[in-house]
Amino acid sequence: MSIAAIPPPTRCLNGSTMHAAAIAATPRSRADARAAIVRTSSVRAIIAPAVVALYLLATPHQPHRPLMFGVIAVMIAVASATWGPAARIARSRARVAVQSAGVFVSLTGGATLSLLDGGIRSPLGALVPISVAFYAIMMPPRAFVIVTVLAALEYWAVALLGEPAPAGYAVVYTLCLGGVSTLCLRHAAALAALRRRLAEVTRVDPLTRSLNRRGFDERLEHAVELARGGEPVTLILTDLDRFKQINDTWGHQAGDDVLAATARTMRGALRDTDVVGRLGGDEFGALLTGTGPQEAPAIVERLRAALESGAPASLGYASCPAEATTVEELRRLADARAYADKTARTGRAPTETHVRRARELGAAPAAARVSGTERRRRSIADMGLLCACNTAVGMVYAVGFGQHQPHRLHMAVLCAVGFAYGVWFVRAAGRMSRSPRARLLMALHGILMLTMTAAMPILNGGVESATGLGMLAPMPLIALGAHLRMALPLLVLNGAGYLVVAATFGAPGGWYAVLHLLGFASVAAACAIQGRDSARRRRRLTELSHTDALTGVLNRRGFEHCAARLLHPGQAVGLTLFDLDGFKTLNDTTGHAAGDELLRWVATTLTAHAPPGSVVGRLGGDEFVALIPAADPRAHAERMRAALGPRAATSVGTAALGSDGADFPALYAHADAELYAEKATRRPAAPVTVPARVADPDPSRRCGSSRLPRPAA
Structure with missing residues (x-):
């Protein structure tokens, strides 16, 4: 398989656009899903009696036809009454009662039509069992059990009151359709559980098991909406002091251990109702619902003390609606206070003791x-x-x-x-x-x-x-x-x-x-x-789970998934790591908004200048990675570094499949060691902060596109 064979994830090269698209493309809200179920049930409840009406028109001389037309009219009228106001019914407290009434009318009407047509062996004898099979894919399990009991009682009432059926007929229908309906219910429930787990994956950082940027932003927007209605919320931003030194001194694995330990420490120091998220790199956030500006300073100090032994950090907070009324204002104020906190005191340099304590806390729970x-x-x-x-x-x-x-x-x-x-x-x-x-x-x-x-x-x-x-x-x-x-x-x-x-x-x-x-x-x-x-x-959830919400390129999970599929012996593939020099300084001096803008620009630039067939990803923080279809990726890596030169000094490490490793962990370790060897030999420069306008590259050259040409074997 070539690198170009990977199915294309969504590629939004503007970070804010990516975030908006992600929120818009997440599964429908619960109210929308309920409204869709109401409409689908209404359509089915209309179609069934409409088909029966055609049968009655074709057999006008059979008994009870006028009465059966009356039953059909009632069924269609009740079903039609729920179609128009489906959205209002879905949001109403009477939703369950209205839907229950509709189900009762549909089942009872079907049973009545079966009885008037001669019983369970008549052409209309399967109306009730077929309805049960339909409800199996539309209802939650507990509601379905109640409907099944009602349907069984009505079906057996028709079997006893109608014309006699062959021996075992009712038993076979009951058992067979009961089994089919149970399997449909089981399968639909399994698909729903799969969607829930995928939704969790799209919102959870795989390293720390806290919310990722996408999940945290969604919770923040919802919390601010509630705050405007009177329930205060406080945002805390946490920025680890001199975290880059951990990566540079003890390697990225030590940095990962510290990040995982930081998330666990924050969760342990806050209430169960509070939310913790990793916003990117060494920046974390916390949402404290029901907390205003009076209580926030004490909580911030308690959190600072909890972090001190494992990962010293600078913290800032802002409360809504007392100090800010929008998400942007809340972020800006919390970020400014975090920067003021960092400049007002000398951030402690992390030591080997901090790394050891982080490792003692253990890894985060498995994603x-x-x-x-x-x-x-x-x-x-x-x-x-x-x-x-x-x-x-x-x-x-x-x-x-x-x-x-x-x-x-x-x-x-x-x-x-x-x-x-x-x-x-x-x-x-x-x-x-x-x-x-x-x-x-x-x-x-x-x-x-x-x-x-x-x-x-x-x-x-x-x-x-x-x-x-x-x-x-x-x-x-x-x-x-x-x-x-x-x-x-x-x-x-x-x-x-x-x-x-x-x-x-x-x-x-x-x-x-x-x-x-x-x-x-x-x-x-x-x-x-x-x-x-x-x-x-x-499929959409899978795309979101593999995409970095800020930059639109593959995230760590998506890149590792691609690498596992694409790295096979005999292929001419190289791995390249890019690490921005002095990025921490940019964040600390100009704020995280400037850092986010630079990361989006770097992702766009790498994607635009990567050779056809490449896959670009962001592993976290200011670390980017690319799979390049070349036996020796150094020349391509230098061209990509040169493209970043106008705004960012970059350290680079490369590894070739085969000579430097046979899988992603081995290639990453080799490239990481080469990168830090290079970083140690020169003095890094801080990234430039002046925005540069870069045109959106040709979609056919975006990493991961199935339209990219296949690299040479």
Whole structure:
């Protein structure tokens, strides 16, 4: 794989634009998500009775048609009443009551229509079970359990009051759709948990396990909004004294240990309700809700004392709304006070004792990790569980209710084989998810499962028999868990097979097969929409988790992920480190806003002048890194250093894949040692602070772009 093969993360070269985009692209607010659920439920509650109305119009001479039209009118009216004010309902305290009423009307209306049409074996007999499968992907687990109990009571009421159904029909429908709905609920819940963990990753600094700049800024903006309403908040900015000396003397690993220890010390010195974040480099922030300017000085001194033994620091604070009313004003005042604190006293130089104490505190807790194959493994396992569930229900039918069926033994053997196969498939899900042929294996499994489910109604008398449901049951889970390009052919094959069996075996009414297929197809469509939306949000969260919020280039997590994928023996790849000389002095004398502006300019400049196929990242603070498609990256590194020359003196270290190391840690260690050897031989100059206008480079040259040419092997 070449460096150019990496999927492109978002590349915003202006830091403020990146931050705004990040906030805008985060998952929808809870109110928006609830409104979307209300609208989706309304659409489904309108479509189902509308389709039933077409069936009634096509069969006007059957009994109870006028009464059934009245039921349909009530269902559509209730569903339509919740569509328009969906956003208002989502924010209302009566939201749960309104949604519960809508669910009750939908289920009761479906049960009434099934009963008036002849019972559970009529063309409308599956309205209630199909509704349960739909609610499984739209509701939280506890609400779904309540709805399932109500649906089961109504379905069995129709089974007892309506026309008699074949032996085992109601039992098979209840068990089969109960299993499918549970699997859909389980899969949807797993996707939601995956999104939550990814959202955490995008907002947490992997080194210190405190909030990163993106997460802290979001919390700060929210806190300032609340402060304008009367709840005060205090921002504390913490800047470690002479932190650069730790990196220069004991190496970056010692610096990382001190940063992790600083975050843990701050969390320990503050309340559980307070928020700690690493804003970049050796700068930390803390948000103290409910704290005004009267209480803040004492808390600052307590925090200073806690940090003194491990990492001496300068601190500044500002309170909202007493001293500032906007995020910018709050930052500016806290930053000015931190600088005044630094200049008013002599910052203590860190010693080996400080480093040792930091290491004694231990590393930060492991960062949350999300496997790239987790969703695929879940989908494969759920397909196996569905196969086992379907065949287990078939075995219950064959043993308990199939005494008079001529092919009872064949059905039992088929179900036993299918159950064993499904269990094996679940156990092999982890191994299959890591296989490059995972999609092919899932497609073959889908075809095999459809073949087994088609054999059951063929042996049992057609799709109108109790086992005919097994052909349709896989559709929602296929749509929810499989990629659309694979799911669509399987769903089409499933539907076509169902219609062929309906037309060839047994003697079902045409409306029975059509309405059952349409019902499950509608649930599958809803599952497909849910799955695509989940995948889109997951991809966006993954991009954010790999992107530095300030500069728009890859962050440490994203760069290490890319390096792990791209560094393979035999490739002509070099790693280059860039460390800005005197950057700490710039921050201390002109403020962090000037330092942030310079970091954004450096990221833009490195990206613009890196050779095609390069990947640029910011590891933290003023340390940047680049993977360059060249066996010897020194010449490219010098050109990139020269591009930075007008504004920043830079120390550089390089390492070549193969001769200097076989993986990222080894290459980084070699380049880091070379960088500090160079730094020790010359006197660094402070970065220039005059802004320089640099045009946004051609998008085709931005690091990580899939359109970049492949480097020579």
